[in-house]
Amino acid sequence: MSSVDRFLRLLKYVRPYRGRFLAAIVCSGMVAALSGVYAWLVKPVLDGIFIEKDESLLLVLPLALLAVSIVKALFSYGQTYLMNYVGNRVIADIRQALFLHVMRLPVGYHDANTSGRLVSRVVNDVGLMANAVSNVLKDMFQHALTFIVMLGVIVYQNWQLAGLSIIVIPLAVVTMSRMGRRLRALATSGQERMGDMSSTVQETLSGIRMVKAFRREEAEAARFELSNRAFLSTTLKANQVWSIGSSHMEVIGVVGVAVIIWYGGYLVLHGNMTPGAFFSFLTAMFMAYTPIRKLAGVNNLIQQALAASERVFEVLDLPTEQSQDRGTLVCQGISDRIELRGVSLSYSGQTTPALTGVDLAIRTGEMVALVGSSGSGKSTLVSLLPRFYQPTSGQILLDGAPLESYTLASLRTQIGIVSQDVVLFDDTVASNIAFGRPGASAADIEQAAKQAYAHDFIARLPEGYQTTIGERGVKLSGGERQRVAIARAILRDPPLLILDEATSALDTESERIVQLALANLMKNRTTVVIAHRLSTVQNATRIVVLDRGRVAEIGTHEELLRHNGLYQRLHAMQFQDVTNV
Secondary structure, three states: OHHHHHHHHHOOOOOOHHHHHHHHHHHHHHHHHHHHHHHHHHHHHHHHHOOOOOOOOOHHHHHHHHHHHHHHHHHHHHHHHHHHHHHHHHHHHHHHHHHHHHOOOOOHHHHOOOOOHHHHHHHHHHHHHHHHHHHHHHHHHHHHHHHHHHHHHHHHHHHHHHHHHHHHHHHHHHHHHHHHHHHHHHHHHHHHHHHHHHHHHHHHHHHHHHHOOOOOHHHHHHHHHHHHHOOOOOOOHHHHHHHHHHHHHHHHHHHHHHHHHHHHHHHHHHOOHHHHHHHHHHHHHHHHHHHHHHHHHHHHHHHHHHHHHHHHHHHHHHHHHHHHOOOOOOOOOOOEEEEEEEEEEOOOOOOOEEEEEEEEEEEEOOEEEEEEEOOOOOHHHHOOOOOOOOOOEEEEEEOOEEHHOHHHHHHHHHHEEEEOOOOOOOOOOHHHHHHHHHOOOOHHOOOOOOOOHHHHHHHHOOOOHEEOOHHOOOOOOHHHHHHHHHHHHHOOOOOOEEEEEEOOOOHHHHHHHHHHHHHHHHHEEEEEEEOOOOHHHHHOEEEEEEOOOOOEEEHHHHHHHHHHOHHHHHHHHHHHHHHHH
16 A cells, blocks of 8 residues: 555545535635735835835734734634644544444454554654644644745746746755655664553563562563664654655755845845845745745654554554354354364464364253363364354354354354453453443342352452452452352353353362352353363263363263273372372
């Protein structure tokens, strides 16, 4: 996409505010026209008052200047306010659209891009666009119109002298063009460095306890310094380019003025031009060069905006899950079974498949446990059920219909997930429980908390259900976070439940309470459990043993122990570990 295309695409966001935008342009036109009146009034002031000694003009011309200044100030206010209003609304719309789009991108995209870099796109890149759009919309039209008006005054006063004065314009355009290309490249590089900084900050602060525990403050500061210095270097180069360009523009302007003073002075001395006309011409020329210099500054902002918009539109152009969703059926639960037929999955950039030829049927009402060593494919398999990933080959059927034939929204509505790594938000306890069912009543939230054995500890919090629990629920213990997550799943009431062993990181007392809560949660549901502690899934309907992405064994706890296979060895190792403690 060319720079012009990106800029035009950016301006499309102005469409909802075109009324105010057009009003702002009218105001800009009036400001430019009244600026031209200033330059034109120089001639009667000099010729009429100082040369012709017309005393009546001493009252008329100052009053005229005052009237022009008042009217110009009113239009200037309208232009500034309206352009800033439109610019900021446009940026708010783009930021909102980008954030929503990022959330709708596939999980694979988020796996490949750190949250810090995505935050940089939403905040820093759009921030650059905000600065540029609000200023560009305001300055570009005003200065361009002012230049056109001043050019009219110049031509009106003396067209031959005007022809001589505009020969420097091509030099200014060439300088601005060369400077703009270099600034855009540096702006793109700078935003990439800013993304690296954001990623480093996000990673360090999210793991601040580990950083402190291992006394890595200095090391993390050194890591941040690398990206900080890279950003500084890019910024200094951009400033250098801008300074050189500004100096060139200044020299070009002085050359133009020098030529005009020489030739204009010659015309005045030989009686071919009045002093008033000359100084009116000179004033208009100065006022015309000012917009050119201002437009050079606007060009700098435009290049930053174009570089930022390239990164923003790059994300906005990525296909979302919703745009790729071809499902037409509405999922209303599981009446028969979920079946995996020869399912394989390879992650992008990895040569070894995560899953290979998996065949598995999960019947409604069953509790199916997935066990195996780390990297065996347990998490990958359950990630296929809500369509976080698509199989590389094979097929997944839900009640006989391909999983992709169901709409994504209706499918995920039927699935509840409780993971070992509980995700809670910096909000109230009530809001976190109602996360999967917005608008739930206080009574329903409390009932879900009671079933999750969470009501008692919530009631002891300073503000009960309205207590804010901090980022990732940091103000709660591990067991309390798990019970809030279970309450959230209970309130959603999904027919299919995915549990990523929710008790492996808990102490004995917390585990006992969470197991009771999980028992309530799993009643009358189809449940798939990722098990790390084999003791927690001995009562599963079936246990599926995975090994290097393949199904190694399937059976009940007793059947698999008698089989003397991989499950029996895993069980023996865990039992031995417990015995040796």
